Amino acid sequence: MDAASFILFRKGDGLVVKVGTVADFESAKEHLPPVVREEVHGIAKMLDQEYGAGREIDTADGGYLLCIDSVEDLKEVALLQSTPEQVYYLGADERYINALFLTHNEFGVNVIIPAEIASACLLEGV
Numbered sequence: 001m002d003a004a005s006f007i008l009f010r011k012g013d014g015l016v017v018k019v020g021t022v023a024d025f026e027s028a029k030e031h032l033p034p035v036v037r038e039e040v041h042g043i044a045k046m047l048d049q050e051y052g053a054g055r056e057i058d059t060a061d062g063g064y065l066l067c068i069d070s071v072e073d074l075k076e077v078a079l080l081q082s083t084p085e086q087v088y089y090l091g092a093d094e095r096y097i098n099a100l101f102l103t104h105n106e107f108g109v110n111v112i113i114p115a116e117i118a119s120a121c122l123l124e125g126v
Helices: 022-031 034-051
Strands: 007-011 014-019 062-068 086-090 096-104 107-114
Touching: 014 022, 022 034, 034 062, 034 086, 034 096, 034 107
Parallel strands: 062 107
Antiparallel strands: 007 014, 014 062, 086 096, 096 107
């Protein structure tokens, strides 16, 4: 995937957005709720600053974010079989959570989902 693209797909009623850079964010932001948009932009900006905006987000150090809004798509995320490093609510209304999964020291995946579809194991850490 080049630095100016993002992955967006629907599975049933669900929506999945994958963002690894600020350029990805700029392409995808219209598909994200405001509180999620703010979180994704901040993390993408940090990833660009620390690991480079031109990196290959799937294989180079840094990582990416997955924004998922359906239970069906959430079940497809293999990372959810492991324990997240950090889980927290986004915004004052706590409608979304961000769960950070580290696959190794320099690669992480943030999974941002509506709190209403989060499994009990994810919410334990909040």
